[in-house]
Amino acid sequence: MDVAIIGIGLHRFGRSPDMSGMQQGASAVRAALADAGLSWSDMQFAYGGSQDAGNADTLVNELGLTGLQFTNIWNGCATGGSSLHAAYSAIKSGEYDVGVVVGFDKHPRGAFNPKPADWGIDEWYGETGMMLTTQFFALKTQRYMHEHGITEESLIRVSEKAFKNGSLTPTAWRQQALSYDEIANSAMISDPLRKFMFCSPAEGGAALIICNADKAHLYSSKPLFLKTAVVRTRHYGSFEVFAPSQAMKVADAPTVTASKAAFELAGIGPEDIDVMQLQDTDSGTEIIHMAENGFCEHGEQEKLLREGATDINGSMPINTDGGCLANGEPVGASGLRQVYEICVQLRGEGGARQVPNNPKVGYTHVYGAPGLSGVNIISK
Amino acid sequence: MSNQLPIHEGLFTWPSTKPQLLGSRCVNCAETAFPAQPDCRNCGSRETNIVELGDRGTLWTWTIQTFMPKAPYHSDETAETFKPYGVGYVEMPGGVRVESRLLPSKPDELKIGMPMQLEIIPFRTNHTGDQIMTFRFSPVAEA
Structure with missing residues (x-):
């Protein structure tokens, strides 16, 4: 049984002070x-999640008490990816025909400040x-950068591309393109990453409405197909966040x-992907994720970025809506924003x-604490 | 008189004139962890021993924390007195890379591969006036 995406919805990222x-x-x-x-x-059915904005199943108070199965999902930055995976499985199993996946969030300003105990770490690490x-x-x-010969130039180019794409995206939070020099001269936050690189x-x-693909044409003249939804956690020996x-x-x-x-489940390879979303919590991470997702060799990014390969008109367009850099990261919603943008494209x-x-074929990838990734492949 | 208390028991030998970082080593697969833990993340064995990881290592990666973190950060600093600090992973002869605060706080003072020395330093003062001690690495002084 195949799975189709027949509806996409976004509440604009950024700040909505009255909501x-x-x-x-x-x-x-x-x-x-x-x-x-x-x-x-x-x-x-519904699957949904947020980090800081409450239990997703409470949404029925806004949308209607219809008695549907509503399951809350919380899986760090991969919350959206995990919700989508759960919904994908629900359709695949044949149990349901149509349902919704939703993610939302509202974080205070400034860097996240997680509690060590929530991640199995003693207090001294945070203190x-x-x-x-x-x-x-x-x-x-x-x-x-040390191992693969990547220079600051690449970090700057990723940000330059993100804010340029943001300036072309009516729903983006940050819609002002920034020049190479503005990024290069912005304050150093955590060496080698500067203010406009985070x-x-x-x-x-x-939110996404997904359904049994056999019935997709009953609902939509333009269904897209979710070929795979995969979530994986870390192995012993990978370099992960929150690791003493x-x-x-x-x-x-x-x-x-x-x-x-x-890729194995979809029966295709990186060369078949026409447009992609790669987790860009910062510009360095987008560079690393280009290779980790199989789209280039480690170290090849410097040349690709200089040639504009990741631009909208390039050979491997990445984060066409400006990604997390231009949209910000409401954790519960961010992974689904990626899928939304691929569907738009x-x-x-x-x-x-x-x-x-x-x-014809798009790809989304999130990475989150304490070391998990979610990947989706979507096709026409 | 104020005491010098470790911020957490079992992270390093204390009190000591030549303190060492402490970790655990798996009896089954010999993989090392810091801080010490009763079970092994590599093979799942529940037999581990506490081991000394050494007091010198090599800098594997680094950054500089330029803004004062929100809680749970808990030092004696205020927004006005906060000073940037280095953070890095130090590769220890005991067979593990340990994340640590670093003494240097300027990029030109840090280089991947440089030898680093463990120090146990006062981090903050508690309500009874005791010094709370933590670990930090600084570059090995030139001979």
């Missing part, structure tokens, strides 16, 4: 239902100032294993940011 995170989630669901031409009462995601991404990028915690909502120590032994990152599994509805030549 709760929950209301932003409901707004996204309403938009997705309208896109599919369906009602809330048509939904047989002495080592439990920061920004720090981890800087440490990983620093080592990666995404910010934000607010927003995203690392093994000397080196293992593939969870992104590598999730990506390989997704595959439908040919990208307007000023549309990838040319009728893209």
Whole structure:
């Protein structure tokens, strides 16, 4: 049984001071239902999650008490990916025909401040100032640049592309393009990553209506197909966030294993992907994820970025809506925003940011604490 | 008189004139962990022994924390007195890379591969006036 995506909805990321995170989630669901031409009462099941904005199943207070199965999902930055995986499995199993996946969030300003105990770590680690995601991404990028000959130029180019794409995206939070020099001269936050190389915690909502592909044409003239939804966690020996120590032994990152599994299940390879979303919590991480997802060799990114390969008109367009850098990261919604944007591109509805030549296959990837990745492959 | 108390028991030998980081080694697969843990993340064995990891290592990667973290960060600093600090992973002869605060706080003072020395330093003062001690690495002084 195949799985189709027949409705997509977004509540614009950024700041919505007059709305709760929950209301932003409901707004996204309403938009997705309208896109599919369906009602809330048509939904047989829902999976949803948020980190800081409450229990997703409370959304029924906004949308209607219809008695549907509603399951809350919380899986760090892969919350959206995990919700989508659960919904994918629910359809695949034949239990349900149509349902909704929703993610939303509303974070306070500034860097995330997780509690060590929530991650199985003793208090001293947070008290002495080592439990920061920004720090981890800087440490990983620093080592990666050293091993693979990546220079600051590449870090700057990723940000330059992100904000340029944001400027072409009406729903993006940050819509102002930034020059190479503005990025290069922005404040150093965590060496080698500067202010305009980090995404910010934000607010927003995203929702998808998915259904049994055999019935997709009953609902939609433009269904897309979710070929695979994969979530994988870390192996012993991969370099992960919130780790007081690392093994000397080196293992593939969870992104590598999730990506390989997704390609295998879909029966295609990286060369078949026309447009992609790769987790860009910061510009260094997007560079690392290009290789970890199999789209290039380690170290090849410097040349690809200089040639503009990852631009909208390039050979491997990445984060056409500006990604996390231009949209911010409401954790519960972010992974579904990626899928939303891939659907926009595959439908040919990208307007000023549309990838040319009728893209047919898209790819999304998230990475999150404490070392997990989610990958989806979507096709026409 | 104030005491010097470790921020957490079992991270390093203390009190000591030549303190060592402490970790655990798996009896079954010999993989090493820091901090010490009763079970092994590599093979799942529940037999591990506490071991000394040494007091010198090599810098594997680094960054500088330029802004004062929110809670759970807990030092004696205020927004006005906060000073940037280095953070890195130090490869220990005991067979594990340990994340640590670093003394240098400027990029030109840090280089991957440089030899580093463990120090146990006062981190903050508690309500009874005791010094709370933590570990840090600094570059090995030139001979």
